[in-house]
Amino acid sequence: MPLFHIDLQGWVAPADLFVQLYSNSPNAFWLDREHNLEKPFSVIGSGLPVHEFSELELFKSDEDLELPFEFRPGLVGAVGFEGQKNLLLVDRAIVFDHRNRKMHFLAYAESEAEFKNWYRAAFLRLALVGGEVASYLLKHGDINLESVSARHSKSQYLKLIAGAQRSIANGDVYQLCLTNQINIVAQADPLAIFLKLRVRVPTPYSAYLKIGELAIVCASPEQFLTVSSSGKISTKPIKGTRPRSENELEDSEIAQELRSNSKERAENLMIVDLMRNDLGKVAEFDTVQVSSLFEIETYATVHQLVSRITAQLALSKSAIDAFEAAFPGGSMTGAPKIRAIELIAELEAGPRGIYSGAIGSFSGNGSLELGMVIRTLIFEESQISIGVGGGITIDSDPEAEFAEIELKAKALLDVLGAPSPW
Structure with missing residues (x-):
């Protein structure tokens, strides 16, 4: 099936257009890259729920268009830590070039006439756009909070940290990413929450995904994996977090302390x-290659210690092969990975689900772009979960590790108006 494209040298805010086109769709996505300085291309669309990567074969072709971005229609969705797939089969999408203020309309279609019918209908909707976000929040912004609890209390989590450190001392692992889960019962609209969160906590891998009763509201700062159509691979693990300060000098000192902290660098x-x-x-x-090591990336509420690893995909391998080799991301497991995953299952007393998996796109041209599912709210009807965690080493201070998960949860709890469960 051929891929068609047209661009529009004009601009409508992605948030307003998403609300206009997809707020009532049972299955929709928004890969929000407004604050991704490297690749500022947001994508919105809808699709049909599927659960296998093999569905991508529908869009594979030896021919491709020359476009300023890698995204092509294909699969968009999330893969949970334990491997469960929540995907949409997407045959058309709108891409926003934030740098050049241009919109691109992409679709696989049987004919050019079919493509024209779609984008002309979309163009007509553009004329109606204006103030959608404010109107949507006015109608759907209320939150009715019922309860907030945690899988592990503070004392229980401190014991888990001690258990992780015993495993490290015994030589089972060098480092373990230990996590906790906050469970919230509330009546809240996931899209309204995302519209608020993306303004309060702008990040490069924000995403909104709705598939039936499941909704994912993600404010991730972390790139899990990208593979270009030419086979260039990149991953940018985050290990090391510090809170921001309103005092400029103190904020700079906090960032420098993070960069030089021996425990964080070792981790x-x-x-x-x-x-x-x-x-x-x-x-x-x-x-x-390790193309950057121990760089500081600064966001609205935190500083992060980030490194980047790059490679060239072997000719005999695909982007899906790269995903399967790297998943789940090492920053959310520990090292060595296989033993770390076994210990996680023993210690955490429940599955992580979508949290600490990956979210993004698997394109028909053989590329992929995935963020890590962290700083994320998972909605399933009135049940909302937040995963939080951190890397444990032999030198970890348990109280400091607990303070770190509280910090990571704060912005997500605040957007719900929810107190800490601890």
Whole structure:
């Protein structure tokens, strides 16, 4: 099936257009890249629920269009930590180029006439756009909070940290990413929450995904994996977090302390080494490189310690192969990965689900772009869950580790008007 494209040298805010086109859709997505400085291309659309990567074969072709972005229609969705897939089969989408203020309309269609009918209908809707977000929040912004609880209390979580450190001392692992889960019962509109959260906590891998009764509201700062159509692979694990300060000098000092902290650097380096090994399974020989190490990235509420690993995909491998080699992301497991995952199952007393998985797109041209599912609210009817965690090493201070998960949960609880469960 051919891929058609037309661009529009004009601009409508993605938030307003998403509300106009998809707020009532049972299945819709918004890959929000307004604050992604490297690749500022947001994508909105809808699709049909599917559960297998094999559905992507429908859109594979030897021919492709030359466009300023990698995204093509295909699969959009999330893969949970335990491997469960929540995907949409997408044959058309709208891409927003934030840098050049241009909109692109893409669709796989049987004929050019079919494509024209679709984009002309979309163009007509553009003329109606204006103030959709404010109107939507006015109608759907109320929250009725019923309860807030945690899978593990503070004392229980501190015991889990001690257990993780015993496993490290015994030589089972070098580092373990331990997590907790906050469970909330509330009547709240997921899209309204996302519209608020993306303004309060702007991040490069924000996303909104709705598939039936499931909704994912994601404010992730972390790139899990990208693979270009030419086979360039990149992953940017985050290990190391500090809260921002309103005082400019103090804020700078906090960032520098994070950059130089030996415990955080050691933890980050362990994950870099793990991801180098993962990418090496699918990369051309001698192409895996650490292109940046221990860089500070600053967001609205936190500083993060970030490194980047790159590689060239082997000719015999696909982007899906790269995903399967790297998943789940090492920053959310620990090292060595297989034993870390076994210990996580023993310690955490329940599945993580979508949290600490991956969210984004698998395109028909062989590319993919995925963020890590962190700083995320998972909605299933009136049940809302928030996963929070951090890397544990032999040198970890349990109280500091607990303070870190409280920090990571705060912005998500605040947008719901919910108190801490601890």
